[in-house]
Amino acid sequence: MEARIDKVKQQLQAQGYKLTPQREATVRVLLENEEDHLSAEDVFMLVKDKAPEIGLATVYRTLELLSEMHVVEKMNFGDGVARYDLRTDNNKHHHHHLICVQCGSMSEIMEDWLTPLEEKLEREYNFSVLDHRLDFQGICAKCNAKNAAESNPGSTTS
Amino acid sequence: MEARIDKVKQQLQAQGYKLTPQREATVRVLLENEEDHLSAEDVFMLVKDKAPEIGLATVYRTLELLSEMHVVEKMNFGDGVARYDLRTDNNKHHHHHLICVQCGSMSEIMEDWLTPLEEKLEREYNFSVLDHRLDFQGICAKCNAKNAAESNPGSTTS
DNA sequence: GTTATTGCAAACATTTTGCACATAT
DNA sequence: ATATGTGCAAAATGTTTGCAATAAC
Numbered sequence: 408m409e410a411r412i413d414k415v416k417q418q419l420q421a422q423g424y425k426l427t428p429q430r431e432a433t434v435r436v437l438l439e440n441e442e443d444h445l446s447a448e449d450v451f452m453l454v455k456d457k458a459p460e461i462g463l464a465t466v467y468r469t470l471e472l473l474s475e476m477h478v479v480e481k482m483n484f485g486d487g488v489a490r491y492d493l494r495t496d497n498n499k500h501h502h503h504h505l506i507c508v509q510c511g512s513m514s515e516i517m518e519d520w521l522t523p524l525e526e527k528l529e530r531e532y533n534f535s536v537l538d539h540r541l542d543f544q545g546i547c548a549k550c551n552a553k554n555a556a557e558s559n560p561g562s563t564t565s
Numbered sequence: 566m567e568a569r570i571d572k573v574k575q576q577l578q579a580q581g582y583k584l585t586p587q588r589e590a591t592v593r594v595l596l597e598n599e600e601d602h603l604s605a606e607d608v609f610m611l612v613k614d615k616a617p618e619i620g621l622a623t624v625y626r627t628l629e630l631l632s633e634m635h636v637v638e639k640m641n642f643g644d645g646v647a648r649y650d651l652r653t654d655n656n657k658h659h660h661h662h663l664i665c666v667q668c669g670s671m672s673e674i675m676e677d678w679l680t681p682l683e684e685k686l687e688r689e690y691n692f693s694v695l696d697h698r699l700d701f702q703g704i705c706a707k708c709n710a711k712n713a714a715e716s717n718p719g720s721t722t723s
Numbered sequence: 724g725t726t727a728t729t730g731c732a733a734a735c736a737t738t739t740t741g742c743a744c745a746t747a748t
Numbered sequence: 749a750t751a752t753g754t755g756c757a758a759a760a761t762g763t764t765t766g767c768a769a770t771a772a773c
Contacts, residue, residue, distance in 0.1 A: 425772070427728065447763080462730040467763065483641040487738080488762065505692050516690070524678055525701070532674070533706035534663050542698045543683070548691035583747075585753065605738080620755040625738065645763080646737070729770070739760070746753070 408438060418476055432457040433469045437479060437493045444482060444490040444513065484513075484542075507547035509554075514547070566596060576634055590615040591627045595637060595651045602640060602648040602671065642671075642700075665705035667712075672705070 415434050416426040426434075436453040437445070445453070451466045470491050473479040480492045484506065502515045525536040546554070573592050574584040584592075594611040595603070603611070609624045628649050631637040638650045642664065660673045683694040704712070 423727085425727070427771085429729075460730080464731080464764075465729060468728085471764095481643065483643045485639060485641045485647075489643070505686070505690065508695060516686075520682055528663070528701060528703075532663065533709055534701065534703055535709055536701050536703040537666060538702040540698070540700045540702075543686060543692065543694050544696040544698075545686075545692055545694040551691055551693055581752085583752070585746085587754075618755080622739080622756080623754060626753085629739095725773095727770105727772080729768105731767095731769105733764105733766080735762100735764070737761080737763100739758105741758080742756095744754080744756105746751100748749100748751090 408435075411438060415473075415478055418478065419472075422476070424472065429454075429458060429461050429465050430469050430472075432461065433466060434473070434478075437473075437491065441493055444484070444492055446488040446490050448488070450491065482540075503541040504543065505547065506542060506544050507550055508544050509546055509550040512547055512549070566593075569596060573631075573636055576636065577630075580634070582630065587612075587616055587619050587623050588627050588630075590619065591624060592631070592636075595631075595649065599651055602642070602650055604646040604648050606646070608649065640698075661699040662701065663705065664700060664702050665708055666702050667704050667708040670705055670707070 412426075412431060412434060416431075419426050419430070432454045433450060435457065436450055440453065443449075447463070447467055447470055450470065451461070451463050454461050454466060470479060470481070474481045474491070477494060480494050482490045482492060484490060484504075502517050503520065505514045505516065507513070521539050521541060525539065528534045528536055570584075570589060570592060574589075577584050577588070590612045591608060593615065594608055598611070601607075605621070605625055605628055608628065609619070609621050612619050612624060628637060628639070632639045632649070635652060638652050640648045640650060642648060642662075660675050661678065663672045663674065665671070679697055679699060683697065686692045686694055
C-alpha cells in the first residue's frame with residue numbers, strides 16, 4: 408500500500424505537483440476501495456472520515472489531476488455521475504464490466520479479450536488504440552438463478 | 566423513412582402512447598442524422614426547425630421514452646452530455662466506436678466481434694447478455710497521417 | 724517570496740419536475 | 749370526460765470556477 412502511495416507521489420512530483428495530505432487521503436480511499444467504482448461524492452464522504460476539513464472541490468480537482476496522470480480512470484456508466492477507478496497498470500487494463508440490469512450489481516472480468524481486435528484496428532483501420540472500454544449489460548448469474556427458482560417454485564428449491 | 570416512422574408509431578401505440586407531432590419531428594431528426602450521436606440539445610435545435618414551438622423538456626421526455634422502448638440508445642462518452650442513437654435493429658447492434666483523442670472525431674465499425682465473447686459469458690459466467698458496448702480511444706488514421714507528416718516534413722508532402 | 728493548493732461559495736451546465744393548459748379518443 | 753402530452757419556468761443534480769487564505773519549498 409505504502410509502495411503504491413509512493414509511486415503516485417513520485418509521479419506527481421515528476422510533474423511538479425505535490426502529494427498533499429488531502430491528495431494522499433484521496434488516493435488511500437481509492438486504494439482501499441479498489442473493487443468499487445466510486446463517484447466523486449462517494450470518495451468525498453470516505454475521505455471526510457480521514458480528513459474532515461476537505462472540500463468537495465478539492466476531491467474533484469484531485470480526481471481530475473489523477474485522471475490526467477492516468478493514475479485513475481474516469482468512467483461513465485450512464486447514471487449521470489462520473490466514477491473513478493484506480494488503474495493497476497498505468498497503460499494496459501484488461502478489465503471489462505458485467506452490469507446486471509436487474510439488481511444493478513457490477514462485476515469485473517479480468518481477461519484479455521481485446522488485444523487481437525486492437526491489432527486488427529491498427530492494421531486495417533490505421534487506428535492506434537490507446538485505451539478501450541467493454542461493458543456488457545444483462546442478467547447476472549445470481550438473478551438468473553433467482554428468476555429460475557421463482558418461475559418454477561419447488562423444483563430446485565430446498 | 567415513412568416505414569420506420571410507422572414502426573415507431575406502432576411500437577408507441579402498442580404501449581398506449583401517441584406519436585404526437587413533436588415526437589414525430591424528433592424521430593425524423595434522429596432518422597435524418599443517423600450517422601451522428603446527437604445530444605438532447607442538438608436534437609432540440611434541429612427539431613425547432615420543423616416545429617419551432619417545441620420545448621426542450623419535451624425533447625428530453627421523448628428521448629427518454631424512446632430510450633425505454635429501445636428505439637434509441639442513450640450513450641455517454643464522458644463529455645458530460647448524453648447522446649442518442651437510433652437503433653437499427655431493436656435487439657442486436659454490432660457497432661463499436663473509434664474515438665480519436667486528438668481531433669475528437671468518432672467513427673463506427675459495424676463488425677460483429679462480440680458474439681463469441683457473449684457466448685463465453687453465458688457458458689462460463691452464467692451471465693445472460695442483453696446488450697454491450699465497445700469503444701476504443703486512440704489516434705485515428707487521419708491524425709496518424711498528419712502527425713507523421715509533421716514530424717517528418719518534406720518527405721511525404723507534395 | 725514565489726508558486727501551488729485549499730475551502731468555501733457562487734456559477735455553471737445538463738437534466739428533471741410541477742403545474743396549468745392543450746390535445747386526442 | 750378522461751388520459752396523455754405539452755410548454756414554460758423553477759428545481760435539482762453534478763461539476764467547475766473565482767477568490768482570498770494557506771501551506772510548501
